[in-house]
Amino acid sequence: MKIGIVGAGMVGSAAAFACVMRGVASRIVLVDINRARALAEAEDIAHAAPFAGATRVDAGSYDDLKGAQVVILSCGVGQKPGETRLELLGLNAAVFRDVVTEVMRASPDAILLVASNPVDVMGQITTALSGLPPGRVIASGTILDTARYRWLLGRHLGIAPQSVHAYVLGEHGDSEVLAWSSARAGSVPVGDFAAQIGKPLDAGQMARIDKGVRRAAYTIIEGKGATWYGIGAGLARIVAAIARDEQTVLTVSCVSDVQGVREVACSVPRVLGAGGVTEALVPELSTDEADALRASAEMLKETFSAVPL
Ligand SMILES: NC(=O)C1=CN([C@@H]2O[C@H](COP(=O)(O)OP(=O)(O)OC[C@H]3O[C@@H](n4cnc5c(N)ncnc54)[C@H](O)[C@@H]3O)[C@@H](O)[C@H]2O)C=CC1
Numbered sequence: 193m194k195i196g197i198v199g200a201g202m203v204g205s206a207a208a209f210a211c212v213m214r215g216v217a218s219r220i221v222l223v224d225i226n227r228a229r230a231l232a233e234a235e236d237i238a239h240a241a242p243f244a245g246a247t248r249v250d251a252g253s254y255d256d257l258k259g260a261q262v263v264i265l266s267c268g269v270g271q272k273p274g275e276t277r278l279e280l281l282g283l284n285a286a287v288f289r290d291v292v293t294e295v296m297r298a299s300p301d302a303i304l305l306v307a308s309n310p311v312d313v314m315g316q317i318t319t320a321l322s323g324l325p326p327g328r329v330i331a332s333g334t335i336l337d338t339a340r341y342r343w344l345l346g347r348h349l350g351i352a353p354q355s356v357h358a359y360v361l362g363e364h365g366d367s368e369v370l371a372w373s374s375a376r377a378g379s380v381p382v383g384d385f386a387a388q389i390g391k392p393l394d395a396g397q398m399a400r401i402d403k404g405v406r407r408a409a410y411t412i413i414e415g416k417g418a419t420w421y422g423i424g425a426g427l428a429r430i431v432a433a434i435a436r437d438e439q440t441v442l443t444v445s446c447v448s449d450v451q452g453v454r455e456v457a458c459s460v461p462r463v464l465g466a467g468g469v470t471e472a473l474v475p476e477l478s479t480d481e482a483d484a485l486r487a488s489a490e491m492l493k494e495t496f497s498a499v500p501l
């Protein structure tokens with residue numbers, strides 16, 4: 193499978209590296225307005241390929257995206273310390289107006305995978321600009337937040353994050369919703385499992401996990417300027433689901449009706465395969481969680497509606 197990546201900064205290059213290490217692509221093309229950066233990242237990542245598989249990695253132009261099955265959009269700007277994701281909207285929407293046109297010209301059959309923030313709104317903008325069916329424009333949404341949630345729950349419970357089945361829903365951002373009521377350790381509700389092993393999930397512990405998920409990006413950006421490994425791995429996981437037509441369930445964002453809000457991009461668990469997103473699962477939620485998910489979706493819809501296209 194051929195993958196294009198527009199935006200060869202930290203996120204784009206981490207995604208390329210993770211795709212190489214997973215062996216999900218035969219070819220990766222990096223495109224960036226900063227051609228020297230794309231060339232340097234492509235060469236550096238290509239040097240990892242002999243340790244992994246047979247992926248060819250190059251820098252290129254938009255024309256070189258021809259035939260790509262997935263194009264990752266990780267271009268634009270990231271948050272500075274203390275800045276919210278939503279504050280990036282004006283700058284990144286302007287970047288996407290040009291980039292999406294170029295990508296569609298070169299690679300009209302590709303699935304578009306949006307990473308740039310605010311990722312849900314950028315995904316809905318990309319859907320509108322591209323004219324593609326909603327399931328073929330996927331934003332990474334809360335795939336990263338869900339990983340953070342599973343990692344923190346796994347650490348508390350002393351089990352592998354892969355054995356934690358729990359989702360973060362709604363915005364990839366401050367209004368996101370940690371779904372506690374449906375969270376399971378194996379097949380056991382996390383609260384019951386925690387009580388059984390003598391490590392109760394009390395209100396204080398739940399608040400610490402909530403903060404650890406919701407504030408993770410702010411803390412990491414404060415310490416090292418940006419985040420990239422987690423999202424790089426998450427993007428490669430999405431690419432693998434498409435490449436292998438897995439029909440796997442991941443919390444990604446695409447335009448659909450969510451919790452009574454019409455045509456909004458935000459995350460719920462969705463089924464993902466070679467054709468993109470095909471189904472959304474209706475999660476089991478408490479009344480408070482359902483209200484918070486509706487509020488998150490309403491905020492995202494309002495934010496998108498105010499963007500001039
Ligand atoms: N979805 C998620 O979970 C995450 C999203 N992000 C977001 O990903 C985006 C990228 O972050 P980083 O890679 O850290 O930023 P970065 O600044 O390292 O890379 C951005 C790249 O985009 C390029 N670029 C800018 N305008 C362009 C244009 N018109 N055409 C082509 N390339 C262009 C820049 O030259 C730069 O190389 C940000 O919006 C950030 O907030 C970051 C982490 C997680």
Ligand SMILES: CC(=O)C(=O)O
Nearest residue numbers: 277309336408409419
């Ligand atoms: C930057 C960002 O969106 C994250 O790490 O969650």
